[in-house]
Amino acid sequence: MEWLPRVDFVELHDLDRTPAVLRTLHTESITTIYRLTDAAREYSRPLALALRSGADHRIVDLCAGSGGPVPLIQRRLHRDGIHTQVTLTDLVPNVPAFERVARQNRRRLPSCCSVDHVPTPVDATDCRVEGTRTIYGAFHHFPPPLASRMLQNAVDTRQPIVVVDTRRSFVYALFFPFFLTLAVLLAAPFQRNPLPRYLLRLALTYLVPVLPFMMFFDSVVSFLRMYGRAELRRMVDGLNGTESFTWTIGVEPGFTGAQYLVGVPR
Secondary structure: OOOOOOOOOOOHHHOOOOOHHHHHHHHHHHHHHHHHOOHHHHHHHHHHHHHHOOOOOEEEEOOOOOOOOHHHHHHHHHHOOOOOEEEEOOOOOOHHHHHHHHHHHHHHOOOOOOEEEOOOOOOOOOOOOOOEEEEEOOHHHOOHHHHHHHHHHHHHHOOOEEEEEEOOOHHHHHHHHHHHHHHHHHHHHHOOOOHHHHHHHHHHHHHOOHHHHHHHHHHHHHHHHOOOHHHHHHHHHOOOOHHHEEEEEEEOOOOOOEEEEEEEEO
16 A cells, blocks of 8 residues: 555544544543553554664653553553653643543552653644654654654754554555444443543444544544655655664554654764
């Protein structure tokens, strides 16, 4: 599927007119799917590669949504003896979700592995927070000029960057939207939310199935928007000062089809 041109369409939860509560329910569903699929197992390997190559153990997670997979990745890395300090950021930060993630990780991990957050908007294309930048499952949301600007910002500030998305393939485009929609339908009763939002989640899942439709539509569009490895290579080659970084592009074998781009200053 990489030989097909990338289609830059709009996902429903990216629209300005999408209600904030619906966007939150959607990103919380994605976080639940990360847990169900054990995405941290495959997603942690590119970050571990960067850390072994000298990247900062302070992790700045861009576009963190409602917490994303990085706290789960942090726990897996801790089991492997790698200790990290995570800062969650987003252009529209979900502060209650970030605080909830921090509380959960404090109960599960020692003080060597902290989680905090930036409560104000952080632009992924102009980030000023120092540390190894990670962006999981969101790089395809950025059209090529903005995606290049994000990488250029990492090079200009000499901050390592780890980009992980699902690889673009017919198998994932045909199979994953149905799997993710089924996961939303099955997991809704078990998600922990304040009572009003919990009832709203059930209503928008079963009575008026807005969330399942949104997940199916957005996942189809996501796979059409994914960058292929050749596109990532061209993007990296076009950066000013790209030779000052070591770039690695690859795919982790496994269920999630994690494709990664790792950049570490030389």
